[in-house]
Amino acid sequence: MKTELLPGFESLSVRYDHLIVDLWGTLHNGIEPLPGAVACLEKFGSAGARIVFLSNAPFRVSGVRDVLAQIGIPDTIYEEIFCSGEIAWHAIRDRTDPWHAKLGRRAAFIGPERHRPMLDNPGIDAAAEIEDADFFICTGPREPDHVLEDYLPELERAAAAGLPMICTNPDREVMRGSVREICAGAMAEAYETRYGGDVAWHGKPYRPVYDAVLRHLGDPDRRRVLMIGDGLLTAVAGAAAADIDAAFIVGGIAAERLGAAPGALPAPEKLAVLLDEVGQAPRYAMPGLIW
Numbered sequence: 001m002k003t004e005l006l007p008g009f010e011s012l013s014v015r016y017d018h019l020i021v022d023l024w025g026t027l028h029n030g031i032e033p034l035p036g037a038v039a040c041l042e043k044f045g046s047a048g049a050r051i052v053f054l055s056n057a058p059f060r061v062s063g064v065r066d067v068l069a070q071i072g073i074p075d076t077i078y079e080e081i082f083c084s085g086e087i088a089w090h091a092i093r094d095r096t097d098p099w100h101a102k103l104g105r106r107a108a109f110i111g112p113e114r115h116r117p118m119l120d121n122p123g124i125d126a127a128a129e130i131e132d133a134d135f136f137i138c139t140g141p142r143e144p145d146h147v148l149e150d151y152l153p154e155l156e157r158a159a160a161a162g163l164p165m166i167c168t169n170p171d172r173e174v175m176r177g178s179v180r181e182i183c184a185g186a187m188a189e190a191y192e193t194r195y196g197g198d199v200a201w202h203g204k205p206y207r208p209v210y211d212a213v214l215r216h217l218g219d220p221d222r223r224r225v226l227m228i229g230d231g232l233l234t235a236v237a238g239a240a241a242a243d244i245d246a247a248f249i250v251g252g253i254a255a256e257r258l259g260a261a262p263g264a265l266p267a268p269e270k271l272a273v274l275l276d277e278v279g280q281a282p283r284y285a286m287p288g289l290i291w
Contacts, residue, residue: 013043019041020225022055023053026230030071033072033073039291040290052079058111058168092166103123110138135163135165137168148186165191226246245283246283247285248280
């Protein structure tokens, strides 16, 4: 399928009545809403679209709501939030699949202190150091300026102890403002590839979270559902697996690679090279979440 380059979303308002919207890199940059994004969703909403947010935020939905409120995103523009942290928390609690069912109950933790409430879970008896744990949860770096190499010694210790990892954010990196930061996905990828670790990945692009969103929407005609996101290997790949269309936001994490100026589309040949490289073919490419 050839990707259609569009300057904004206005022409799509009659094609889709269910929007699944990524957050970081699409709606906000970790500090403030991106230009035009809130207004764009307000216009979709006024046209009758149902809008849900789907994030790889590595903590619970209540925390996502708090973050959105803090950076100025009104709760009137969406009806529900789904996030990878919430999915992971329930998987640890419920243990309904074979992988989670075999976990023990002592959990080690890699992540910032604000994510530590992920350990407040009926499926976890106590937090533990790596050598005393049955598994470990990774939500991301402890400090924004940390790099992957800061965590390799811990990952090596966890691998030596044979610990399974629960990754609550499959993203490898995000842009906080203009600064690039690693995410839990970078550590999980290293745990698998460098140390042969066993990882459970939760969130985009994996099918269960898309199934949950579509159930919430009442299992609509998938031709009328649009995923909007800046992650080719997360939001766009997940949309393809769920058999729904995707609009790729080129002004997000891939903007530097594409040489895309703010509010503008990249050269078509540069976009084609990137899409071919990652093996994705979103239905649309857009400068940003703009009308």
